[in-house]
Amino acid sequence: GEDVEQSLFLSVREGDSSVINCTYTDSSSTYLYWYKQEPGAGLQLLTYIFSNMDMKQDQRLTVLLNKKDKHLSLRIADTQTGDSAIYFCAVEGGTDKLIFGTGTRLQVFP
Amino acid sequence: DTEVTQTPKHLVMGMTNKKSLKCEQHMGHRAMYWYKQKAKKPPELMFVYSYEKLSINESVPSRFSPECPNSSLLNLHLHALQPEDSALYLCASSHNPPGGGNQPQHFGDGTRLSIL
Numbered sequence: 001g002e003d004v005e006q007s008l009f010l011s012v013r014e015g016d017s018s019v020i021n022c023t024y025t026d027s028s029s030t031y032l033y034w035y036k037q038e039p040g041a042g043l044q045l046l047t048y049i050f051s052n053m054d055m056k057q058d059q060r061l062t063v064l065l066n067k068k069d070k071h072l073s074l075r076i077a078d079t080q081t082g083d084s085a086i087y088f089c090a091v092e093g094g095t096d097k098l099i100f101g102t103g104t105r106l107q108v109f110p
Numbered sequence: 111d112t113e114v115t116q117t118p119k120h121l122v123m124g125m126t127n128k129k130s131l132k133c134e135q136h137m138g139h140r141a142m143y144w145y146k147q148k149a150k151k152p153p154e155l156m157f158v159y160s161y162e163k164l165s166i167n168e169s170v171p172s173r174f175s176p177e178c179p180n181s182s183l184l185n186l187h188l189h190a191l192q193p194e195d196s197a198l199y200l201c202a203s204s205h206n207p208p209g210g211g212n213q214p215q216h217f218g219d220g221t222r223l224s225i226l
Contacts, residue, residue, distance in 0.1 A: 033214060042114075042200050042217040043153065088152055097166070097208055098215060100152035 002026040002093040004101040011107045018079045020104045022072040022089035029091040032065060033098070034074045037086045046074070046087075076106075084108045113137055114218035116201050122224045125191060131221045133184040133201030141165075141207035142184040143215060144176060145200040153200055159184060160207035191225045198222050 003025040012018045024032075030051050035043040049056045049063045049072075056063045062075040072089055086103045093099040115134045123129050133142065141160050145153035158166035159178040173195075175187040184201055198220045204213035 031214070035217075040219075040222075042116075042219040043202075045214050045216060048214055097155060097158075103150070103152055 002091060002099040004089060004091055004099050006087075006089060006101040006104045008102070009105050009107070011109065012079050014079060014081060014108050014110050016079055018076040018083065018106055018108075020074045020076075020087050020089075020106065022074075022101050024070050024072070024089075024091050024099075024101075026091070026093065027067060027070055029093075031092060032063075032072050033090040034061075034063065035088045035090060035100075037088065037103075039085075043088065079106075079108050081108045081110070114201055114203055114216055116199075116218035116221050118221055119219065120222050120224075122226060123188070123191065124226050125193075127191075128187070128189045130188065131186040131199055131201075131223075133186075133218060134182055135203040135216070136182055137203065137205075137216070138181075139203035139205050139216075140181070141204045141213065142178065143202040143204075144174075144184070144186050145202065145217075147198040147200055147220070157186075158208060165207065188223075191223075193225045196223055196225045 005023050031048050033048040034046045037043050047058050060077045064073045086105050088103050089101040090098045117132045144156040147153040156170045157176045162178045173190050177185040200220045202215040202217045204215045206213040
């Protein structure tokens, strides 16, 4: 089955850029997603990218997709303390069910 | 603010109790989902309803019983749960059901369930 991996933890200084990486094994996903989960809350859809695109920019967020290497990344520019959360990438598995990555905990320090 | 509303936010129940989790969305979405999330783990899919019919059951134990009374509501009935069922239960909805094209799922804030 589909395997989606992320690094567990990322720590950045406020104002710097953060890059969260995601690798997956199945390339059939039409759309790939990024979700944010703050403590005690549900998942917030941040952005998504169509599989025939290489890049998508949405304000401080930039998504890069390398289909050849099956690699997805999320760049957050000018990272703020409010960006501290767990970030999940998600790809569409068989029958378009979402398969979530393992999650990356982003910690922003002053 | 989330457009998917879940109640209650917290629930503590004994193993012999019967309770229900509720989920509501008014975005006109045609698919609704239940997920279970353990601490520090990604959500795990439990059930999918497409056009008010159960389309996917991920081999969930029968002590969890979903119900979709109408296109806006989704319930999860709980009976005789075990301590290992303690988790965050998330509801989500999408415009299209799985297999229907781009279907970003929108999540509620979840119900944190504790089984004593």
